[in-house]
Amino acid sequence: MANTITLTMIKPDAVEKGFTGNILKDIADAGFTITALKLTQLTRSDAERFYSVHRERPFFNSLVEFMISGPIVAAVLKKDNAVEDFRKLIGATNPENAEEGTIRKKYAESVEKNAVHGSDSDENAAIEAHFHFADKEIYSFL
Ligand code: GDP
Numbered sequence: 001m002a003n004t005i006t007l008t009m010i011k012p013d014a015v016e017k018g019f020t021g022n023i024l025k026d027i028a029d030a031g032f033t034i035t036a037l038k039l040t041q042l043t044r045s046d047a048e049r050f051y052s053v054h055r056e057r058p059f060f061n062s063l064v065e066f067m068i069s070g071p072i073v074a075a076v077l078k079k080d081n082a083v084e085d086f087r088k089l090i091g092a093t094n095p096e097n098a099e100e101g102t103i104r105k106k107y108a109e110s111v112e113k114n115a116v117h118g119s120d121s122d123e124n125a126a127i128e129a130h131f132h133f134a135d136k137e138i139y140s141f142l
Contacts, residue, residue, distance in 0.1 A: 002080050003078055003079075003080065004078070004079070004080065004081060004082040004083065004122055004125070005035070005076055005077065005078050005082050005122075005125050005126070005129060006076075006077050006079075006082040006083045006086045006118055006119045006125045007074070007075070007076055007077075007117070007118075007119045007124075007125050007128035007129045007131075007132065008027070008074070008075050008077055008086065008090075008116055008117055008118055008119075009072045009073065009074050009075075009116065009117040009132075010023050010024075010072060010073040010075075010115070010116055011066070011067065011072055011113065011114065011115055011116060011117065012066065012067065012069045012070035012071065012072055012113075013066075013108070013109060013113035013114075013115060014107050014108075014115040014116065015039075015070060015071050015072060015073060016070050017107075019107045019115065020039075020073055022106075022107070023103055023107060023115070023116065024073075024075075026089070026103055026106075027075075027077060027086075027089070027103075030085070030089050031079055031085075032077040032078065032079045032082065032085075032086065033077065033078045033079065033142050034075050034076070034077060034078075034142070035076045035077070035078050035138055035139050035140055035142045036074075036075060036076035036129070036132075036133045036137050036138040036139065037073070037074070037075045037076075038073070038074050038075075038132070038133070038137075039071050039072075039073050040071065040072060040073075040074060040132075041068070041070065041071045041072065042067055042068050042072060043068065044064060044068055046068075046131075047063075047064045047067040047068050048064055049131075050067075050128070050131060051063055051064065051067070059112065062112060063112060066112055066113060074132040074133070076129045076132075076133060076138050078140075078142070082125070083118070083119055083120070083121060083122055083125055086118045086119075087118050087120070088102075089102060089103060089118075090102055090103045090104050090115075090116050090118050091103065091104040091105050092104065093111060093114060094110075094111040094114070095108035095109070095110070095111070095114055095115075096111075103115060103116050104116065
């Protein structure tokens with residue numbers, strides 16, 4: 001699929017450890033174009049809303065606390081087949097199960113503090129891009 005988008009967040013663990021530059025380089029080297037980018041911090045209600053699909057899961061409160069614990073980097077990424085290719089680039093949710101060379105294998109410390117988010121469908125990518133960015137902040141022509 002030509003020129004589809006995905007939404008990523010570099011999570012607080014990876015930002016805090018100084019991995020932002022390396023992760024953005026891995027993303028660019030894999031052929032993604034950054035069309036929106038910001039360093040920001042989620043509020044509790046932002047994090048609860050972003051992860052509302054997981055609100056019944058036992059790890060929900062812990063996940064929310066982690067996601068608001070420090071700044072994140074949010075970005076919209078463009079590429080052919082963006083959602084699927086980005087999920088391949090980041091690897092499995094649990095870094096112990098992630099393939100060598102994937103972003104989570106390289107930079108994540110646990111199943112929760114797993115360095116990056118990637119959208120799981122084209123529909124959610126559009127919702128998540130607009131969760132973080134106004135239309136005018138997404139430079140779709142790039
Ligand atoms: P993803 O699509 O690979 O990010 O995984 P999910 O959508 O299933 O989970 C969302 C996020 O919740 C993950 O990226 C982790 O940060 C966290 N998470 C997922 N599973 C667990 C778990 O079993 N325990 C904890 N503590 N956090 C989890």
